[in-house]
Amino acid sequence: MNLLLFFFDCFRHLYYSFSKFLFAVIVFSLLLFYFIFSFCQSFFERFIEKNH
Numbered sequence: 001m002n003l004l005l006f007f008f009d010c011f012r013h014l015y016y017s018f019s020k021f022l023f024a025v026i027v028f029s030l031l032l033f034y035f036i037f038s039f040c041q042s043f044f045e046r047f048i049e050k051n052h
Helices: 002-051
Strands: none
Touching: none
16 A cells, blocks of 8 residues: 555646646747747748738
């Protein structure tokens, strides 16, 4: 019973640290995607203005 509690505690600790890491990765990738999207949008707007 004590061993089970120990494993549960370890699993909970790993889960919390992993979820924090995953959250940081998701936020970073979203920010990166947003910057790339805005850069591409401005680039395409300039490209269209040059052609027309």
